[in-house]
Amino acid sequence: MALTRINIGPVHPSTHGVLRLVVDLDGDTVVDVDTRIGFLHRGVEKLVENRKYMQCPPYMEKLDYAAPLSVDELFVATVEKALGIEVKERAQYIRVVLLELQRIASHLLWLGTTCNDLGQLTTGFMWAFMDRDLVLRLLEEATGSRMFYVNMRLGGLVRDLPAGFEEHANELLDYLEKRLPRYERFIEKNPVFIERMRGVGILSKEDALDLGVTGQILRASGVDYDVRKDNPYYVYNKLHFSSKHAVSGDNFARYKVRMLEIGESIRLVREALRTMPEGDALGMPVKLVMPNAKNRIAIVSREAPRGEELMYLVADPQSAYRLSIRAPTFINLAALRHIARGCRIADLFAITSTLDFIMADVDR
Amino acid sequence: MTGMVDIYTIMQNGLNSGNILVSLVFLVIYVIFVLVIMSVFAYLFGWIERKLIAKAHYRHGPTYLGKFGILQNLADLIKLIAKEKVAPKTAYPVLFSLAPQLLVALTVFLVLLLPYSPSLQAANIGPGLLVVFVLLGFTPIILFIAAFASGNKYADISAQRSVLLLLSYEIPMMLVIASTVLITNSYNIQALISMQERGWLLFLMPVGFVIFFIALLAELERPPFDLNEADSELIAGWLTDISAPYYALYLFLDYSKVFLGGLLLSMLFLGGWLGPSFLPPIAWLIGKAFIVALAVIMVRITMFRMRIDRILRFGWIWLIPLSLINLVITYILFV
Amino acid sequence: MKVDRENLHSKIEEMKKGGYDYLVKITAVDYVKSVQLIYILRNTSASKDEVLEVDLDPSDLYVHTIMNYYKAADWYERELAEMFGVEIKGRKAKRLILAKWDGRGYPLRKNFAWNEPYEKRE
Numbered sequence: 001m002a003l004t005r006i007n008i009g010p011v012h013p014s015t016h017g018v019l020r021l022v023v024d025l026d027g028d029t030v031v032d033v034d035t036r037i038g039f040l041h042r043g044v045e046k047l048v049e050n051r052k053y054m055q056c057p058p059y060m061e062k063l064d065y066a067a068p069l070s071v072d073e074l075f076v077a078t079v080e081k082a083l084g085i086e087v088k089e090r091a092q093y094i095r096v097v098l099l100e101l102q103r104i105a106s107h108l109l110w111l112g113t114t115c116n117d118l119g120q121l122t123t124g125f126m127w128a129f130m131d132r133d134l135v136l137r138l139l140e141e142a143t144g145s146r147m148f149y150v151n152m153r154l155g156g157l158v159r160d161l162p163a164g165f166e167e168h169a170n171e172l173l174d175y176l177e178k179r180l181p182r183y184e185r186f187i188e189k190n191p192v193f194i195e196r197m198r199g200v201g202i203l204s205k206e207d208a209l210d211l212g213v214t215g216q217i218l219r220a221s222g223v224d225y226d227v228r229k230d231n232p233y234y235v236y237n238k239l240h241f242s243s244k245h246a247v248s249g250d251n252f253a254r255y256k257v258r259m260l261e262i263g264e265s266i267r268l269v270r271e272a273l274r275t276m277p278e279g280d281a282l283g284m285p286v287k288l289v290m291p292n293a294k295n296r297i298a299i300v301s302r303e304a305p306r307g308e309e310l311m312y313l314v315a316d317p318q319s320a321y322r323l324s325i326r327a328p329t330f331i332n333l334a335a336l337r338h339i340a341r342g343c344r345i346a347d348l349f350a351i352t353s354t355l356d357f358i359m360a361d362v363d364r
Numbered sequence: 365m366t367g368m369v370d371i372y373t374i375m376q377n378g379l380n381s382g383n384i385l386v387s388l389v390f391l392v393i394y395v396i397f398v399l400v401i402m403s404v405f406a407y408l409f410g411w412i413e414r415k416l417i418a419k420a421h422y423r424h425g426p427t428y429l430g431k432f433g434i435l436q437n438l439a440d441l442i443k444l445i446a447k448e449k450v451a452p453k454t455a456y457p458v459l460f461s462l463a464p465q466l467l468v469a470l471t472v473f474l475v476l477l478l479p480y481s482p483s484l485q486a487a488n489i490g491p492g493l494l495v496v497f498v499l500l501g502f503t504p505i506i507l508f509i510a511a512f513a514s515g516n517k518y519a520d521i522s523a524q525r526s527v528l529l530l531l532s533y534e535i536p537m538m539l540v541i542a543s544t545v546l547i548t549n550s551y552n553i554q555a556l557i558s559m560q561e562r563g564w565l566l567f568l569m570p571v572g573f574v575i576f577f578i579a580l581l582a583e584l585e586r587p588p589f590d591l592n593e594a595d596s597e598l599i600a601g602w603l604t605d606i607s608a609p610y611y612a613l614y615l616f617l618d619y620s621k622v623f624l625g626g627l628l629l630s631m632l633f634l635g636g637w638l639g640p641s642f643l644p645p646i647a648w649l650i651g652k653a654f655i656v657a658l659a660v661i662m663v664r665i666t667m668f669r670m671r672i673d674r675i676l677r678f679g680w681i682w683l684i685p686l687s688l689i690n691l692v693i694t695y696i697l698f699v
Numbered sequence: 700m701k702v703d704r705e706n707l708h709s710k711i712e713e714m715k716k717g718g719y720d721y722l723v724k725i726t727a728v729d730y731v732k733s734v735q736l737i738y739i740l741r742n743t744s745a746s747k748d749e750v751l752e753v754d755l756d757p758s759d760l761y762v763h764t765i766m767n768y769y770k771a772a773d774w775y776e777r778e779l780a781e782m783f784g785v786e787i788k789g790r791k792a793k794r795l796i797l798a799k800w801d802g803r804g805y806p807l808r809k810n811f812a813w814n815e816p817y818e819k820r821e
Contacts, residue, residue, distance in 0.1 A: 004517060004520065004521070006517045006518065006521075008597075012599065013595050013596060013599060014595075014596040014597065025521070027524065028521065028524065028525070028672055028673070036796075037796055037797065038795075038796055038797040038798050041797045041798045043798075043806060045807060046806055046807060046811075115668075116596065117596045118596070118668045118669060119587065119588075119590070119594055119595070119596050119668055119669025120666075120667065120668045120669070121417065121587060121664055121665060122421065123417075123420055123421060123665050123666065126421035126422060126423065127421075127422070130422055186666075190666070190667070190668055192588055192667060192668040192669070192670050192674075193668045195670075195671070195674055196668060196670075196671060196674075207770075209720045209721050209743065210769060210770045210771065211770050211771050212721060212722050212723070212769060212770070212771025213771075223743055225721075225743050225746070230746035231746055299739070299748075299750070301723075308723075310723060310724060310739070312724070312726055312737065312739075314728050321728075322728045322729070322807075324724070324726035324727075324728070324737075326723065326724040326726075326739075330774065331771060331774065331775075334771070334773060334774040338770075344671055344672070344673060345521065345597050345598075346591075346594065346596075346597055346669070346671045346672065347671065348597060349596045349597050363797060364797075
């Protein structure tokens with residue numbers, strides 16, 4: 001039977017950016033997917049080599065523009081490790097709060113786009129975006145910006161949490177906790193959704209490890225690896241939460257893991273706000289001349305909303321000699337070819353949406 | 365109201381007068397009358413759909429033009445018509461531009477064939493029901509031609525899908541119609557509706573109603589069966605390469621198909637123009653069609669798009685056996 | 700942990716048998732005198748990471764693929780070939796993934812002329 005080769009993207013409604021897929025189809029069945037990336041390659045790793053340390057976070061934030069704080073924090077943490085700077089305790093708590101809020105916002109964005117990709121006329125998309133906007137508003141209150149925060153400084157933050165933040169945060173979390181069951185009613189009770197997610201795009205545990213996927217995709221396949229649990233940073237080992245994982249490894253498991261993570265993040269933020277110590281949280285001023293690097297090489301990994309993000313930094317006193325970023329979405333997208341083989345063309349985008357990639361992060 | 369009735373009788377007398385010339389003049393008037401109703405319905409439907417969906421999304425929808433943005437669709441229409449017509453190099457130009465027009469012509473023809481009250485109809489065709497549904501079955505075939513004529517691979521896939529869709533919903537739809545015929549003993553729409561004076565068919569065979577509604581959604585290519593223009597994978601399916609004026613035509617087609625579907629459903633199951641006499645029959649008919657249209661919008665707001673193999677399975681495992689059972693039960697109870 | 704290019708395969712095989720079932724990242728650093736390849740492997744059940752460092756001579760840049768051990772190496776190796784000019788031996792797909800460089804060198808090497816105006820390169 002002759003195959004149809006269709007070219008999807010780089011500009012296409014559901015590629016979430018500039019991804020090009022060359023798909024070989026046998027009727028409606030996908031025989032092979034060739035993933036072409038690189039349309040958004042900006043050479044961030046090279047740019048960083050020619051900038052001072054604290055000039056870099058704005059570049060870093062543009063990598064994962066749906067969860068900028070996580071990359072911002074990761075870069076600053078990597079530099080901190082290289083320069084041997086301790087983070088103040090209150091700042092650690094605030095970082096956890098901000099990161100978890102960012103995770104909620106990012107997962108809500110993902111939820112919305114997934115509804116959209118499953119052909120649901122943007123109802124779920126609009127709902128999730130409405131709630132995400134509230135989270136962003138809270139983050140704006142804390143950092144002064146809605147989208148790109150640049151809120152981390154070496155050893156702490158740009159500013160402490162504003163007065164009244166805790167009440168506002170708790171209000172929002174109460175609201176979100178009420179909304180989550182509504183989403184579940186709206187989405188999980190829909191038989192078409194279940195049909196399109198359950199048993200589609202299965203990634204077995206062995207394959208997941210072999211392909212090196214990270215984050216929710218790895219956890220949905222039954223590998224319970226969460227950097228926050230297994231290699232805790234900041235105050236995660238003092239807070240009570242569980243890392244969620246599933247065993248079936250299909251689209252529905254990936255969906256479910258993310259939805260459960262929102263609940264866990266809500267709990268984490270609550271607890272972190274409650275147990276937060278008083279004190280100083282401000283970091284070093286940007287223009288401070290850096291001491292010499294203590295460690296020439298720093299490797300730091302974080303559980304970003306889209307999986308484990310890792311930075312390998314070879315430090316010079318004033319700037320990075322070499323910064324290598326392990327983007328979680330890069331390796332998750334590499335697994336697309338394996339997962340999508342043999343699925344229906346309609347499922348191809350259900351799978352890409354549960355892989356949850358950000359093309360800026362993939363291409364760097 | 366009495367004025368309306370008078371117009372009806374004049375129209376009916378005119379349509380059925382022996383003089384060919386008079387009949388022709390009245391036929392033209394009738395056609396214009398029905399087309400105006402259809403266009404107004406389509407226009408209002410388009411606006412209400414936008415507004416309702418916006419409401420569900422916590423948005424406002426169109427607000428700028430006219431009261432509550434009611435002129436927005438008109439502005440869109442003018443914009444679309446004013447744009448350039450482009451055909452891709454790979455397309456067969458004649459078929460490519462003719463297909464949307466053919467589709468609209470077919471829908472308009474079907475709308476004209478239907479009766480609008482006991483006395484108001486273009487022609488009382490004996491097996492009217494059969495004619496209407498056979499003609500309706502042509503829609504996916506024209507769609508198929510349109511898709512292949514556009515020479516686009518997305519359109520090819522969309523064409524394959526529309527044929528598969530046809531396979532899965534046409535049979536249950538026809539079986540449901542067969543069971544209505546069992547009750548009325550006639551393929552005539554007039555007879556069907558006058559028979560419903562004893563009770564709407566909705567209450568006589570609720571299962572048939574549900575099956576028919578699902579099949580109707582597929583027939584109208586509305587969500588969750590809008591697979592051949594699934595934007596998340598096929599961009600716009602057979603519409604991918606279409607230019608703006610044809611797209612305007614397509615939008616009109618989409619909305620007027622909902623009008624047609626609403627009319628058919630209300631005639632078959634909701635008693636057609638039957639209703640208390642404070643409103644003229646045609647108002648009852650169109651009111652019922654409008655309620656059906658609202659239901660179609662509601663489904664569009666909440667449902668995820670189905671997958672083609674799943675629709676086939678759903679059609680053959682659920683719809684066809686259910687409609688067969690419906691047929692048998694109808695036979696046992698009513699014949 | 701420093702590893703020779705020749706011993707890389709045997710070392711990785713040994714580690715994979717020892718529970719290192721997950722490849723985190725392959726990257727490289729250009730130290731001008733040498734190009735260092737970095738393989739980060741992980742034992743997911745014990746949550747332990749191991750970094751393998753392979754020093755290569757810039758005039759003799761090649762390494763054998765480790766795709767037979769970890770499929771995850773695919774895109775990382777391609778990136779390495781594209782950004783550092785490291786020849787990866789023993790693999791089929793060699794297409795560049797991130798960008799198309801028209802023979803102007805390898806962007807993440809220190810000798811890459813990144814700051815020159817565009818006309819000069821023509």
